[in-house]
Amino acid sequence: MAEQRPGWVPAAVMVGAAILAVVVLAVFLGRNVQTPAMAEPSPSVASSSPPDAAPETTPAIAESAKPIDAGADAPSIDADDEPPPPWMVDEDAGNPEIKPELAQTPEWKIGKTQRILDVVGRRVARTEKEIEALDAQGKKAEADEKRVLLSRLKKRMDVMKKDIAGYEKQIVDDGGVLPPHGFAPDGAPLL
Amino acid sequence: MITRAALVIVLVASAAACAGSSEPSSQEPIVTTEGAKLSVDSMTTERVAGTFALAGDTVSFASVLAEPGVYELTLKVHGVTLDSTIAFDDHTSSFDGFTATGEDTALRDADRTALASLYRAINEQLPKALPQSGIVLRRALGIWSENPESVRLDRTIFGDEGRGYTMVCSYAKCDGSYTGGCSAWNYYSYAKHDCQHGDSSNSINQQIAQLGDHYSGTGDERYYNGSSWVWGEPDHWSHPHVTGNCFGRSGNGCGGDTQYTVDATNHDGCVRNGHALASGYCDDEFTSASDDELYAPDCY
Numbered sequence: 001m002a003e004q005r006p007g008w009v010p011a012a013v014m015v016g017a018a019i020l021a022v023v024v025l026a027v028f029l030g031r032n033v034q035t036p037a038m039a040e041p042s043p044s045v046a047s048s049s050p051p052d053a054a055p056e057t058t059p060a061i062a063e064s065a066k067p068i069d070a071g072a073d074a075p076s077i078d079a080d081d082e083p084p085p086p087w088m089v090d091e092d093a094g095n096p097e098i099k100p101e102l103a104q105t106p107e108w109k110i111g112k113t114q115r116i117l118d119v120v121g122r123r124v125a126r127t128e129k130e131i132e133a134l135d136a137q138g139k140k141a142e143a144d145e146k147r148v149l150l151s152r153l154k155k156r157m158d159v160m161k162k163d164i165a166g167y168e169k170q171i172v173d174d175g176g177v178l179p180p181h182g183f184a185p186d187g188a189p190l191l
Numbered sequence: 192m193i194t195r196a197a198l199v200i201v202l203v204a205s206a207a208a209c210a211g212s213s214e215p216s217s218q219e220p221i222v223t224t225e226g227a228k229l230s231v232d233s234m235t236t237e238r239v240a241g242t243f244a245l246a247g248d249t250v251s252f253a254s255v256l257a258e259p260g261v262y263e264l265t266l267k268v269h270g271v272t273l274d275s276t277i278a279f280d281d282h283t284s285s286f287d288g289f290t291a292t293g294e295d296t297a298l299r300d301a302d303r304t305a306l307a308s309l310y311r312a313i314n315e316q317l318p319k320a321l322p323q324s325g326i327v328l329r330r331a332l333g334i335w336s337e338n339p340e341s342v343r344l345d346r347t348i349f350g351d352e353g354r355g356y357t358m359v360c361s362y363a364k365c366d367g368s369y370t371g372g373c374s375a376w377n378y379y380s381y382a383k384h385d386c387q388h389g390d391s392s393n394s395i396n397q398q399i400a401q402l403g404d405h406y407s408g409t410g411d412e413r414y415y416n417g418s419s420w421v422w423g424e425p426d427h428w429s430h431p432h433v434t435g436n437c438f439g440r441s442g443n444g445c446g447g448d449t450q451y452t453v454d455a456t457n458h459d460g461c462v463r464n465g466h467a468l469a470s471g472y473c474d475d476e477f478t479s480a481s482d483d484e485l486y487a488p489d490c491y
Contacts, residue, residue, distance in 0.1 A: 083413070084374055095362055116281075126257070148291070
């Protein structure tokens, strides 16, 4: 199914006009200007969603997602709001190096999952007591709602236990050893 | 006849009673710019809760401090219960979403629209400095309001700095400031995503972005079309220069938290450059950015 993009046709006309204007300007000024890739046939034009993908949905801001040129229909822009051209770059910004992230090891995942599994286990215990109290008070609707929550919490616990088993298998398959008390949330073995 | 002394005693006793209470009385509903009504029934360290009504829709929300560092959240929208247990200090959580009968479900457009309206209302009408229960609620709401239909609601979300999320606060500045216009750019290269057009090394899936709260307007972002800056959404252009509407910030637009991260930048790169906010093509960027939204610290 082709992507439904609001205002695609008007956008293409405006972008085409903009490209023409840039090319004319470049000829006059002799400046090498990068033109947008839309000047070439865009793969998105003939694209279709894969069969299992969710249909492209338009969020709350969809109506404002149409390309808007700073022209007739755009809100007026104060001259002070006009950004500099892209080539005005602050060479002295001094950004620190972005280091690659550490691997999300199975030990680390076990520690995280075990921690939240323990917490949800305590929530299950509290919820069971709340249901008892609601039943004793005759608040059937609230008790039934809590029972639904309880079943979902228990289901989540089952899934998390399976996740942990899978991570443990990864460690063992890689020749590692499982510590007797598991792992902390930071992945360190618990002593 | 009430003597002056008795009146003073009554007033002092009332003041003492008010100072000792930890549960403030319900406030009048706040009417938002969209005409919605936000009612906050509780705003304490232990519990932030209320309801939100817009155009016949109602969303109820509650965030409770269940044990030290652990929050239990429940939101209800259109018959769907969104639930999470968050061990915030340990950066791990279990999320879920289900119907009234406990069946699996997914969020759809109308659900996300209602949740996004609540998110905007909280950001616009409540102070940024909420009790921690409220901050956790706001962040979880930021995730749910963007949750694509194709991403399961039941999942664990965990991440640490340097393993899950990476901060890029410095790139959110221009002219040394996190806000305001720019006289020169401090670009981040590249915001990138993978999709039906190729992997993230494809230049049409990459943008040169000035992050931060520097320009706001109507449209996904401000981009340079070759001759001027315009608002809109370039669809898979090769290395366009982009900025605006808090590009790179976790959450939708300029939400209440000020976290600028690599994953949030990549997610914005995906949903603002040829894909809808809940596009299935941005699922992996969304899931990568979820722990950023929940656990990353504010830049300012």
